[in-house]
Structures are given as C-alpha cells and as structure tokens.
Amino acid sequence: MSSSNKKTQRQRKKTSFISPRRILIIAQSTVTQLVRMKVFYFLAPIAAVFVGIQFFDAPWYAGPEASQPQQELQMHKNLCLGTMMLFSSLFAIVSTALLIPRDIEDRTLYTILCKPVPRLDYLVGKLLGVMAVVFIALAVMDMILVVTLHFRTGAVLADLEPYLQKLGWPQELVDEKLDEISAHGPTMTLQYGVLAYFFKASVIAAVALLISTFSTSTLFTIASSVMIWIIGAAQNIARQGLFEQGGLAEDSGPIAKILATLVSLLFPDFQIFDSVAEAATRAADISSEQILQLGGFTFFYLAIYTVLSWFVFSDKEF
C-alpha cells in the first residue's frame, strides 16, 4: 500500500464535472444488476406468444380469398409491437423506480457517493444502464418478431400466389400484389417502429428517474410514472380538444391557456412515438429524416429530465 502511495497521490487529479468513463462503469454495473435480477426471464413468455401467433389464423382471415391478405400480417405486427411497447415501457418504469430507492435504502449509495463520483455521473449512468437493458430486451424481441413474421409472410405469399394464378391474373399483376404483401413483412420500416418504442421507453425511464430523485417510495415512483405515461399518451387528444377550433381553451381564460401550454411542455407527447410505430404496422413510408427528428426529440426530453433530476438529486441529503 505504502509503496504505491506517492505514485497514487500524484495521480489524484481534479475530478472532472462529468466523466464518460465513470458513467460507463455505473451503466455497466446497472446492466449487470438487472441481468442478475433475472429480468430477461420475461422474454420467455413473450417469445412464446410471438411464436404461438404463428400457428393461429386470425378469425377474420379468409385465406388467399381475402380481399386484403396483408391484414393478417398487420395484425401480427400490431400484436407483437404492442406487446413490445407495453413491456419496454413498464420495464423502463419499474427498473428505474427500483434502482435508486434501493441504493438509498441499502446504503449502497453512501459508498458510491463517498468515492469521487459526481451525482450527475451516477444519475446518467443509472439511466443509460436501464436504457441498455431495454435496448437488449427489444433487440431480442425484435429478432423473434422478424423471424416469425418472415415465416408468416412466406406462408401468406405461398397461399396467395397459386390462388391468384388460378384466378387467371397475369404474372405481372401477381408479382405486384406479392410485392405489396411483402412490404408488410420484416422490413426496415418495421425496425423504425421498434426504434420508436425504444425511444419512448427511454423517455419514460428518464421521467421515472426524475420522480425517483424526490419520491420517498418505489410505489409512488411507479404510480406517478404510469400516470405521466398515460397523460403523455393522451396529451395529443387533449391538446386537440383544447386548442383546435371550438376547443375548451378558446372559451377559457388566460390562466387555463397557460396551464394547458405548461402541461403540454412538461409532459412528453408519446403520441409522436406511437404514430411512427403505427406507420410501421401499416407498412407506410417512414423516412430516415423522420427518425432523426424523433431521435432529436428523444434526446431533448432525456436532457431536460436528466438536468431536472440532477437539480433535485444534487441537494438531496442522505
């Protein structure tokens, strides 16, 4: 110990305000913690659901005779993406809500903050750790979705092609129809939809992080985060009702208008993410610019909520 003492003293530099290396260490530790808490076990039933869908036809599916056979694939995507959204969002809330209060209760936080670790590094590290686990979970679910959808699309196409040929469709039209159906298979658009849900879960995790910095219990953090999640999902409808022609805010006073504007600024509009995922389900065109914009929007909310969390957490006493 003493032999390296002088060397160590010399190496003790000023602790930087924020350190990507320290953040990475905390994020890695968070991932390890969640993985060893066996959180990935929930992927097993989801995988079973995704694979199980393969073997069942939707009740309304009329086989190749259906006027819109792509509906079968849309429903497959709808169900799988919906499950992914639900699990990623709930997972982001619960894991974030559990981590910080548990560190405080167990006094693990004392030993971390008593090392040269700025509180901002700790918060960002925890958030990135949760985001990494959500990303891994979504990536695994996405892989299963792609594989099952590939087989499902193949089955629909295999049914449709001889049927159309039997009806006497010219090969050119048959190919066109098959291309149209293939667009509902595992495409890049579908990946954009999954990415939109990852962004959504990240913003939800940041909201839960902010709440957990001042909340006194895990239950309160989870309940409040779920409430914000619901408000965020319904915000678009509320805004339309308030501000559009004939909306409530038109008749209300300036205070109501200010309040409504504040709510729309404070609570993230989750409809933006959902609309991209819906477009992915419909196999509509999603441009890379749209995804970049969505990424920018996500980053903006992550930054806002992290800074707010830091303001609260930096003055917190333990």
Added chain:
Amino acid sequence: MSDIPAVEVSGLVKDFQTSFRGPKLRAVDNVSLRIEPGEVYGMIGPNGSGKSTTMKALLGLVKPTAGTCSIFGKDSLKVDSRNDVGFLPENPYFYKHLTGAETIKFYGKLCGMRGAKLKHRIDEMLNLVGLDDARNRALKGYSKGMLQRIGLAQALVQDPRLVILDEPTAGVDPSGSREIRDLILELKNRGITVFLCSHLLEQVQEVCDRVGIINHGKMVRQGKLDDLIALEDRTEIVLENASPELLDQIHTLVDVTYGVDMISEGNPRTTLEDLFLRETKPRRTVTKKRRKRTNS
C-alpha cells in the same frame, strides 16, 4: 506533522426539519474538531448524539446548516475531497449480485483505477481483509463479518489518506472484531489517518490517539486519550519490590530506602467506559442528585 489537517470541522451545525410546520431538530450543535494526518481519532456518543450526522457532513452526504468541513484542506462538499477518503458505513450493504472481487473492482474503477494496477490491488485488498477464499462468491452468501471486511476493502481500494469507519465492528463476532481492530492498528502503522466511530469503548481505548465525546449534538469532551482518562485529583506511585510495611510511609521513606526504586509517578487512569458514562449521564439523574444535596 503537516500544517494541513486531515480533517477539520469548524462550528458544524446541522438542523433537520422534522415535519412541514414543526420545529427544527438540531442534530449537531457547533461541533469543531481537528484530526492531524496519521492520527486515529475516535468519536463516541450515545445513539442519536450526532456522530453519524457529523460523519455524513464530512463526506458531503448532508449539507451543514452552518460551519465548514474539510478533508486535507478541501471543502468536503466538493467531489475532489473524496479522492483521499475511504468510508465504511455502519452495517454496509453492497450489490449482492456481485462477488467479493467484483465489488472491489467496481469501487476501484469508480476511483479511476484500471488494468493490471487494479487487478493487483484487488488481490492485495482481498488478502488484507482475509477474503481470498471467498473472492468469487456472491455477496449474498457472505456473513455479516465478511460484509464488514469487504466494506473495509472497498474503503481502502484507492489507497486513501483518510479512512472513516462508522461502527466497523457492529454485529461482528469477538474474533472478527479483534481482526478489525488489528487492521485499524495496521492502518495506523502505515500512516493512514483513521476517523472511527464506535460503541465499543474498549476498542476505541485500544486504538485511538485522540477521542471526542459527543452528546446531544455537542462535543462535550475532546483530547488525547491519556489526558482524558487521567484522574487529575489523584496521584499514582508505582513501586518495585516494595514491602507492605513501606506503603504507609512511602512518600517520606522512598527516597531514603535502599533497594526500592520509584518507577513512575503520575495520574492513575480510569477507563474510557467510565468516562463515557459519566459524561453522557442523563441530565435528570444529575438534577436529582443536586436536589438531594440542596435538601440535605
């Protein structure tokens, strides 16, 4: 000794708001202390006397209402000050999913250590606290004594100049307690400053150079252990080969008696435990005694 103290707490006051409109609770009331580099300082006091709050203020976990705390001259509210500190909280809990070696690695990395140096340090620390055999076992399988020892290892991982130990032997069996005591003495020999907070007064007496007694948030006594436990109104004479007959007239005869040597003369010592109990005796007992005296 260096001019810069290892720890300097000046006029520390800490109030806590107990309820929204209720009065503030003063946990620490104008506490000042100074620990020189290389010293082992023991802070003792009853439960709720303000020991842990003082430690937390020193570690930047709570903000002082008034006063300042510094570690090797650096304001303890600044993150920089923690480069030189290792802290072992009372009944520490670490990430239970990590193994002993992973725990030390995690804390070492947080302190900026890496590579071969960190690997070597992990081995050194596990060896120091005697957990070589349990290095790959998850902490959830550790006993309380083992957790305390791994806590000590993480506190020492970055080779700090100051180690703060809050009840390091809490819940540890007598042999484990003795090992921790030996470890503190080892740290002292290596020139590391130790700020210790313990209920085991005998242990404090064994390892500490200076002691502070805190009660109701106030520092009631502070100083060198030898000075504190000296009974100043009595004199102790230690004789060698003295016969019982000599004892009555010892003071007058000792100088002229052939074959009897005076080894030392000074103040006999009480125990730290007696001193502690006397200084932290509940006020009502004192008041009752005063009343009795007044009546008589």
